[in-house]
Amino acid sequence: xxxxxxxxxxxxxRAAASADRRARAARPPWQEPPSALGQTAKGLTLSGAVxxxxxxxxxxxxxxxxxxxxxxxxxxxxxxxxxxxxxxxxEMLDNPTVVTALVVSLAITGIGTLVSMVVSVLCAxxxxxxxxLGHRFILLLLIITMFVGGGxxxxxxxxxxxxxxxxxxxxxxxxxxxxFNILVLRAFYSxxxxxxxxxxxxxxxxDWRILWSVVxxxxxxxxxxxxxxxxxxxxxxxxxxxxxxxxxxxxxxxQYVLLTYVDRGxxxxxxVNAGFGSTHAQTAxxxxxxxxxxxxxxxxxxxxxxxxxxLRTGVLTGxxxx
Amino acid sequence: xxxxxxxxxxxxxDKSLLLMTVPTVVLLLLFNYAPLFGLVTAFQNYDPLVGVxxxxxxxxDQFTQLFGDPLFWESMKNTLYLSxxxxxxxFPIPIALALLLNSVLSERTRNFIQSVLYLPxxxxxxxxxxxxxxxxxxxxVVNQLLRQHGIGTWDIMTNPHTFxxxxxxxxxxxxxxxxxxxxxxxxxxxxxxxxxxAAADGAGRWRRxxxxxxxxxxxxxxxxxVLRLGNALSVGFEQFLIQRLAVGHDAADVxxxxxxxxxxxxxxxxxxxxxxxxxxVVSLLLIWGANRLAHAFGEDGLxxx
Numbered sequence: 001x002x003x004x005x006x007x008x009x010x011x012x013x014r015a016a017a018s019a020d021r022r023a024r025a026a027r028p029p030w031q032e033p034p035s036a037l038g039q040t041a042k043g044l045t046l047s048g049a050v051x052x053x054x055x056x057x058x059x060x061x062x063x064x065x066x067x068x069x070x071x072x073x074x075x076x077x078x079x080x081x082x083x084x085x086x087x088x089x090x091e092m093l094d095n096p097t098v099v100t101a102l103v104v105s106l107a108i109t110g111i112g113t114l115v116s117m118v119v120s121v122l123c124a125x126x127x128x129x130x131x132x133l134g135h136r137f138i139l140l141l142l143i144i145t146m147f148v149g150g151g152x153x154x155x156x157x158x159x160x161x162x163x164x165x166x167x168x169x170x171x172x173x174x175x176x177x178x179x180f181n182i183l184v185l186r187a188f189y190s191x192x193x194x195x196x197x198x199x200x201x202x203x204x205x206x207d208w209r210i211l212w213s214v215v216x217x218x219x220x221x222x223x224x225x226x227x228x229x230x231x232x233x234x235x236x237x238x239x240x241x242x243x244x245x246x247x248x249x250x251x252x253x254x255q256y257v258l259l260t261y262v263d264r265g266x267x268x269x270x271x272v273n274a275g276f277g278s279t280h281a282q283t284a285x286x287x288x289x290x291x292x293x294x295x296x297x298x299x300x301x302x303x304x305x306x307x308x309x310x311l312r313t314g315v316l317t318g319x320x321x322x
Numbered sequence: 323x324x325x326x327x328x329x330x331x332x333x334x335x336d337k338s339l340l341l342m343t344v345p346t347v348v349l350l351l352l353f354n355y356a357p358l359f360g361l362v363t364a365f366q367n368y369d370p371l372v373g374v375x376x377x378x379x380x381x382x383d384q385f386t387q388l389f390g391d392p393l394f395w396e397s398m399k400n401t402l403y404l405s406x407x408x409x410x411x412x413f414p415i416p417i418a419l420a421l422l423l424n425s426v427l428s429e430r431t432r433n434f435i436q437s438v439l440y441l442p443x444x445x446x447x448x449x450x451x452x453x454x455x456x457x458x459x460x461x462x463v464v465n466q467l468l469r470q471h472g473i474g475t476w477d478i479m480t481n482p483h484t485f486x487x488x489x490x491x492x493x494x495x496x497x498x499x500x501x502x503x504x505x506x507x508x509x510x511x512x513x514x515x516x517x518x519x520a521a522a523d524g525a526g527r528w529r530r531x532x533x534x535x536x537x538x539x540x541x542x543x544x545x546x547x548v549l550r551l552g553n554a555l556s557v558g559f560e561q562f563l564i565q566r567l568a569v570g571h572d573a574a575d576v577x578x579x580x581x582x583x584x585x586x587x588x589x590x591x592x593x594x595x596x597x598x599x600x601x602x603v604v605s606l607l608l609i610w611g612a613n614r615l616a617h618a619f620g621e622d623g624l625x626x627x
Contacts, residue, residue, distance in 0.1 A: 050439070059457070149358070150598075
């Protein structure tokens, strides 16, 4: 298959790349100086794009830290910090629904990512040694699932048929394997220098040992990116909860709480002025709602900076390589 | 070399490699291949109490009923319309952003903009829509400002008539930044000597873009277009599921939500499976057709001819 997605992959030496970087920072000699108008338009467009992402997040964070008085004065969401307080966060962490949901979300994300990573790393390495018995057949088996699938209902019937209704594993196992992620990992593992692997084999290392002590340490960056992809998937999942675990609110993850209590405006059970179940329930204070939003953002924003610089390699390498 | 070894020797040699793929293969067999066989429920009157083996076979009855169902055609119409709007409004944006970003000289600024623009891709639809609700909703920031300045409110989050624009802007907000990645990679692969030569020949800024940059992007643009056309029937599932309540099913039902609401939610599993199967088959045909089209234009598409 074609390799369109992997064009631009850096195969040059580090020295050449850094020289290139230095050259880029200056305008190339053959290029005309930019017009003031063009430069301004470009600056405005890009700042606008950045602002569209950052401003809503700023408003939400500020509102979550605001006092009821400040929210009243602003007439709703707070744009400039006025009176700041941690009250909403204190109230949120006193609320059993939110705390349970946080624990559930963290557990699903942690266990799910671990399961997915173990399974995917093993499979990617198992398929990465060229000439090994049956690896082409298994690869084909994997790739077929990228193009044809049973769809929503047959999958639902299989999972419930296996007794997955209202079971934790139904939130993890059906989506534990992403063939795309395995292919990315495999592309990297195939690229691990074969001298290194042969040397390890000479020293008497078996495949398990080679994977653990040679291949994994040399591909930390891509492993981190793939773990982020899986982790984000589990952290964000709400649809599986909706179809496999819709009744017991004690088992809901944070995203589901966010949907029912913030987006749909139902009251948070246990908060001072809410009555759960009634459609006329008073909604939780705005600051508390925004605190829940911030809570779903925090883990993401904490992990993201460490992985972000590797994203490109993770996404592009060997994406559609057969 | 390995071809000369008998398979017994190779099996002994690659035993642990094979063992490593077992968990993945088992999971795929259970949750990807078994549902594939579960598709037979589309030709049955599936009864959860007796299971697939003992349900009545009804042939194409589910499909005849489906094609006579105005609700189904309504979702089909919505799907195609939304897909078209997304293609026209969404598709060019990542390309334009990538071109702009590529011309930013300072690496630090470029990296900052990139990381900010990628971020929404990692938000869940629940979170993204909550943010939209808080900004554009009835009690949101925009309406808050409009009210303060004595202008009437603007009810975009619940308006079925502007729903297509709304969901497209949501998709742009969430995914356009992420879409840049592949175009940036293609841009960095273009040989700078080409620009130098063109400049020496007297080509200005725009001519260089037209004759070097855009042809350099052609392959990737084509690939993205093929993927987009192949996915014309999948406009997004969670996004519509969540907003269906607010704008009503007339505007928000697409093929994916159709098989959910009239399949799982009502317990009419066979009907939903039939709708899903119909969608998969048409999607496969679309991918195939789009790919043929790409080949006809001399591009690689998804795979090389």
